[in-house]
Amino acid sequence: MPSFDPSAKKMLLSGNEAISLSMLHCNVQIATGYPGTPSSEILETYSEIGGYAQWAPNEKVAAEVALGAAFGHARSVVTMKHVGLNVASDVLYTATYSGVQGSMVWIVADDPGQASSQNEQDTRNHAKAAVCPMFEPSNSQEAYDMVRLAFQTSERFGIPVILRMTTRVDHSKSIVQVSDEKLEALKPHFVRDIASRVMVPGYSKPAAKRLRAKMEEMAAWNSAEGPNRMEMRSTDLGIITSGISYHHVREAAPEASVLKIGMSYPLPVNLIREFAAKVGRLVVIEENDPWLFEGISALGIKVEGKYDPIYRFGELDVNRVRRILAKDQSPEPVPVKGRPPALCQGCPHRESFAVLNELNCIVSGDIGCYTLAALPPLSAMDMMIDMGAAIGMGLGLRHVLPREEAKRVVSVIGDSTFIHSGITGLVEMGYNRPSTGHVVIILDNSITAMTGQQEHPGTGRKLDHSPAYKVNYGEIAKAAGIENVFEVNPVKEYDKMKALVKEALEKDELTLIIAKSPCILALKSILAWDKANREKAGDQK
Amino acid sequence: MSTMNVKFAGLGGTGVVKASDVFAELVFELGYDVKKAEVHGMSQRGGSVASDVRYGEKVESPMIPDGEAQFLVVFAEDQIPVNEAALKVGGTLLSPKDIDVSKLPSEKALNVAMLGKLSTFFDFPLEKWEKILQKLFAPKFHEGNSIAFKIGREG
Numbered sequence: 001m002p003s004f005d006p007s008a009k010k011m012l013l014s015g016n017e018a019i020s021l022s023m024l025h026c027n028v029q030i031a032t033g034y035p036g037t038p039s040s041e042i043l044e045t046y047s048e049i050g051g052y053a054q055w056a057p058n059e060k061v062a063a064e065v066a067l068g069a070a071f072g073h074a075r076s077v078v079t080m081k082h083v084g085l086n087v088a089s090d091v092l093y094t095a096t097y098s099g100v101q102g103s104m105v106w107i108v109a110d111d112p113g114q115a116s117s118q119n120e121q122d123t124r125n126h127a128k129a130a131v132c133p134m135f136e137p138s139n140s141q142e143a144y145d146m147v148r149l150a151f152q153t154s155e156r157f158g159i160p161v162i163l164r165m166t167t168r169v170d171h172s173k174s175i176v177q178v179s180d181e182k183l184e185a186l187k188p189h190f191v192r193d194i195a196s197r198v199m200v201p202g203y204s205k206p207a208a209k210r211l212r213a214k215m216e217e218m219a220a221w222n223s224a225e226g227p228n229r230m231e232m233r234s235t236d237l238g239i240i241t242s243g244i245s246y247h248h249v250r251e252a253a254p255e256a257s258v259l260k261i262g263m264s265y266p267l268p269v270n271l272i273r274e275f276a277a278k279v280g281r282l283v284v285i286e287e288n289d290p291w292l293f294e295g296i297s298a299l300g301i302k303v304e305g306k307y308d309p310i311y312r313f314g315e316l317d318v319n320r321v322r323r324i325l326a327k328d329q330s331p332e333p334v335p336v337k338g339r340p341p342a343l344c345q346g347c348p349h350r351e352s353f354a355v356l357n358e359l360n361c362i363v364s365g366d367i368g369c370y371t372l373a374a375l376p377p378l379s380a381m382d383m384m385i386d387m388g389a390a391i392g393m394g395l396g397l398r399h400v401l402p403r404e405e406a407k408r409v410v411s412v413i414g415d416s417t418f419i420h421s422g423i424t425g426l427v428e429m430g431y432n433r434p435s436t437g438h439v440v441i442i443l444d445n446s447i448t449a450m451t452g453q454q455e456h457p458g459t460g461r462k463l464d465h466s467p468a469y470k471v472n473y474g475e476i477a478k479a480a481g482i483e484n485v486f487e488v489n490p491v492k493e494y495d496k497m498k499a500l501v502k503e504a505l506e507k508d509e510l511t512l513i514i515a516k517s518p519c520i521l522a523l524k525s526i527l528a529w530d531k532a533n534r535e536k537a538g539d540q541k
Numbered sequence: 542m543s544t545m546n547v548k549f550a551g552l553g554g555t556g557v558v559k560a561s562d563v564f565a566e567l568v569f570e571l572g573y574d575v576k577k578a579e580v581h582g583m584s585q586r587g588g589s590v591a592s593d594v595r596y597g598e599k600v601e602s603p604m605i606p607d608g609e610a611q612f613l614v615v616f617a618e619d620q621i622p623v624n625e626a627a628l629k630v631g632g633t634l635l636s637p638k639d640i641d642v643s644k645l646p647s648e649k650a651l652n653v654a655m656l657g658k659l660s661t662f663f664d665f666p667l668e669k670w671e672k673i674l675q676k677l678f679a680p681k682f683h684e685g686n687s688i689a690f691k692i693g694r695e696g
Contacts, residue, residue, distance in 0.1 A: 139603075339620075
């Protein structure tokens with residue numbers, strides 16, 4: 001059930017909810033993505049309010065599906081968190097060359113302050129490097145309006161567009177007034193155009209030139225008509241800002257003139273020059289990288305950025321903006337630490353990691369709830385870098401460590417993460433076998449738990465929980481040359497699991513252990529979804 | 542009017558976000574500009590959770606600056622030190638100690654009882670509170686919520 005009434009005209013919505021509603025009003029024909037905080041609710045909400053959405057195995061596949069749809073003259077969306085764009089960037093960097101014939105919006109959610117991410121990377125760097133136009137909303141209303149504008153821009157210039165969100169814009173709620181301007185559904189069809197879409201060098205070189213020409217045209221359009229706003233107040237202080245920082249600025253320095261940038265790539269260069277000429281002191285206020293600062297400095301404009309490295313990290317807020325403007329370099333107040341997150345009571349991962357501790361394993365880990373096992377009291381994970389890395393890193397250790405240490409290495413990966421990018425790791429394991437063998441454990445809790453219980457190709461259910469083909473991890477492993485495959489319940493069969501891992505570590509063979517026990521938080525929902533699907537199947541017979 | 546700031550805080554799973562949703566929806570329906578901020582994600586796993594609600598004629602940042610919250614409503618005593626920097630000098634701190642928790646129909650209704658306590662500091666119509674509680678909770682919780690809200694008001 002959606003958390004709001006999609007037929008209302010004025011509502012209090014989160015940025016993610018506002019995006020979903022706007023997608024409905026823009027007649028988006030297909031929306032796909034991979035869950036990742038803070039982006040996950042967009043597709044779920046879109047499905048709940050009547051749109052068509054699906055989860056992909058990972059962001060790269062999702063982006064390819066959305067791009068193919070746009071090649072077929074449809075309107076498509078792909079969603080992901082910032083690190084997901086690393087996985088999908090291979091698609092983005094050439095999709096800007098080919099352009100699109102329908103329209104395609106990439107909704108990418110950054111996480112300044114790392115509320116729930118392994119790094120603090122700034123998607124604006126990707127936009128510039130891939131030459132992809134980018135919008136940055138400051139609140140839910142702008143998120144709602146900019147989805148529409150992003151599609152209009154994508155259709156007008158024939159290019160994919162990024163909507164860059166941040167945690168605070170995704171998850172804060174503010175008031176949204178629904179627009180009467182709705183976009184008519186596109187009519188998908190295929191028109192052959194080999195030179196535009198087959199990016200071999202002969203066709204790609206002219207495409208690169210077309211892309212640069214589009215960018216020049218867009219930069220001029222952005223200065224003249226883009227979603228930017230020059231707010232003139234006192235000319236003593238002028239602030240250039242974008243995204244959530246705009247609201248912190250307005251509160252911290254209500255008298256300052258502000259150039260609020262809504263489309264930050266390509267930069268509205270003429271507008272920036274005009275604003276800079278009108279004010280005395282000129283300051284850029286932005287989260288993450290000094291991205292606007294460097295872009296504006298490169299224009300030869302004298303501008304202040306966040307010189308003090310303490311402001312390079314973490315989210316901004318009203319007090320930090322006050323400090324930056326006051327050039328305050330004194331140490332910031334240290335917030336009192338709250339209670340850290342922990343594996344839930346009854347979480348099946350607790351038993352799996354207890355086994356690994358008992359057997360003194362070197363644990364190559366991965367991304368999910370189970371990463372919390374790295375924290376005390378378990379302290380049972382030795383490394384975690386990126387999605388799917390558990391298997392590759394574990395194999396690397398096995399190849400180089402002295403035999404007695406190599407024999408202790410285990411790769412541990414969740415079910416959704418295994419689908420996302422663990423499968424190729426298994427293929428590597430069968431192909432380049434370490435002399436000591438290797439042991440991979442899939443912690444199968446039958447859901448994408450950390451991001452809020454989303455389905456994936458291994459659950460047997462689609463995004464809307466209707467039935468789907470269920471991937472068989474063991475069969476994939478066997479096909480990749482993994483000779484030993486076991487399934488065990490780490491909670492109900494603790495001793496058996498311990499014996500299986502111990503035996504596997506002693507052999508110089510390749511072993512996959514599927515530690516299967518459902519997420520304790522999702523269990524009730526999983527049972528209800530499966531029951532509903534069984535009843536529906538019964539009705540149809 | 543200047544912006545009113547109410548911070549809700551507790552541990553993951555105790556209804557912090559839901560309580561702030563109720564309060565935010567209430568002031569929205571009463572015609573104020575309103576913003577609400579919290580962080581989702583890993584905080585679901587039993588860690589500290591806080592949610593900021595700000596309302597007034599026009600609200601800019603969704604996050605309450607330190608020292609500017611007129612109200613801090615905590616659902617667990619041990620979350621007071623983590624959040625008290627938000628509280629304005631002379632601001633009001635509400636915690637489960639302020640209500641008779643032994644009378645609650647269920648532990649889960651603590652968030653609604655805390656809203657009941659909070660309601661005594663505002664002259665918003667009680668039927669409005671009731672309406673929003675019914676709108677944001679499933680029908681099976683309505684009766685228990687009604688009792689919990691009253692217990693909070695009386696506490």
